[in-house]
Amino acid sequence: MRQLFGGGGGAPDPEALARLSGMNIDPAMMQTIMSQLQGAFTAGSDGIPWDMTTRGALHIANQDGLSVTSGQRADLDQAFSLANLWLGEATTVSDLATTPRAITRGAWVEATLPVWREMAEPVATSITDALTRALSEQAPEEMKALVEGAGRLMRTVGGSLFASQLGQVVGNLSKEVVSGGDVGIPLMPDGEAAILPQNFDDFGRDLEIPDDQLALYVAARELAHARLFRHARWLRLHVISQVTEFARAIHVDTDALEDLATRFDPSEPEELRRALESGALLPPRSDAQNAALARLENLLATIEGWVDVVTENATSRLPSAVRIAEAVRRRRAVGGPAERALGSLVGLELRPRRMREAAAMWRAVTDAVGIAGRDSLWDYPDLMPGADDIDDPSALVARLQARERGEEPARDEMDDALERLLSGESDEAGPSGEDDPDRPDDPRPV
Structure with missing residues (x-):
């Protein structure tokens, strides 16, 4: 810390702090960040400085200083207006209540940062906790008491590192995304x-x-993406909760961090920055994490597959629609540098691998029961297709066709359990409806 703050306990060294943040930003912006960091030290804050993420992301997003011209806004307004009419024929999901708009990169950052923060906070907390613990354990014996007393300072340093790195990722991502729903999550x-x-x-x-x-x-x-999330109000919470469920299960590889702490030099922090960027501090995913990731990928694929099919139907008049659709799919499959950096930072890949299979399922459903029958599956969470339906949509199609014919759906265990509950019967009763005499809580003697 003496090296970082200039060796004399005075003002921070801007070049050292610039290397620590890994942001390579101009001196004026760095001076602002240093002031925030000093304020956090003085106040003893042990949280994540998310305002540093905001400032860093906006600095990168606004570097080109480009605004939306009147010509760009007019062209996109016209495109939105005609696309709205075409979507009215391709889906029964209702129109938006707000007017779609053309926005700058900086406006995209400001609009989306609350969700980025919600997704990244569990990982950031894990990293700051592990960094504090590892650096405390690696401190020389004569400095143990000092380091333990400076726990909040350590957390501030670790939180600042993560916050600045996330700001860099989101800022660079703002240079890649074409639209609000481009990443796939709301x-x-x-x-x-x-x-x-x-x-x-x-x-x-x-x-x-x-x-x-x-x-x-x-x-x-x-x-189509925005309409779906407005129609199915529960869907947004469903997606975000699955993302945060995955993120909360992430823990830092303490062995890798302790090994890094033994070599950590505050004046040359490139190794720590590279470790954050590459994901080296995140251990291999556990079975529970893999299961959570599979559920999330299926959910995103189901959403993106529906959007793909609806967009395909709405734009069938365009001569180049097939070529554009393939370019969009290719772009989503490959991902950009910022999207890959985000995966390294929080361990989450946001590219739905099963989008083609999900789109094929939605086409089969549309052919079988029409647009209205297909879109009705978004009315309630329990109607939404699952992973098994993506694998083989025939059972889903058969259920929907039977419902259209007015046939009662096949009973399952849930129906039987609900019927017993409503009729006052106990699940603990034996086949004859009488109590089982072998139950340990039965008052009658055996």
Whole structure:
């Protein structure tokens, strides 16, 4: 810490702190971050400085200083308007209550940061706890008391490292995403749809597809995504809760961190920054984490498959629709550098591997029961297709067709249990309905 603060206990050394953050930002911005860090030290805060994430992400997002021009806004407004009409024929899910808009990268950062924070907080807390514990254990004996008394300071340093790194990832991601739903999870506020013109231009530059067709396709896909989450109010919470469930199960590899702590030099923190970026501090996933990740991937694939099919139907008039759809799928499958960095930072891959299979399921359902029957599966959580339906949609199709014919669905164990509960029967009764004399709590003698 003496090396970091200039060796004399005075003002912090900006170059040392810039290397520590790994953000490579200008001196004015670094001075602001140093002031925040000093304030945290003075106040003794032991939380994660999320305002550092916000400032870092906005600094990167606003580096080019580009705003949305009136021409870009007019073009995208027209694309949103026509895409809305086409979606009215492709889905029964209702229109948005708010007007879709063209936004800057900085506006995207500000709109989505609350969700990023919610996803990253469990991992950030795990890292700061492990860093405090590891550095305390590795301290020389004569400094044990000092280090234990400076626990909040250690947590502030670890939290600042993670917060600045997350800010860098989100800031770089703002240069890659084309629309609000581009990442696949509900990052935008409920019922809002948006396109980033700066990134839209970059996306279409090498595709050799007319801009108006590309804008119509992207607008239709973004509106379908936003419409779905507005219609199924429970879906947003369902996705976020599964993401946070996965994140809470993440723990730092203390052996790797302790090994790093033995070599840690505050004046040369590149190794710690690289460890955070590469995911080296996150141990291999446990069986429980793999199961949680599989559930999340199936959920995202189910959502994205529906969006894919609805967008395909809505844009069937576009001559280049098939080429655009393939370009979007390819882009989602590969992912950008910032998306991969996010996976390393929080251990979560947001690319649904089963989107093609899920899209095939939705097409089969549409062919069997029509658009209204398909979209009714989003009315309640218990109606939504599961992983087994993605593997083989025939059973789901048969159930939906039987319901259309007015047939009673086949009874299952849940139906039997509910009937017994409503009729006042006890599940503990034997086959004849009488109490089982072998039960240990039966008052009658055996």
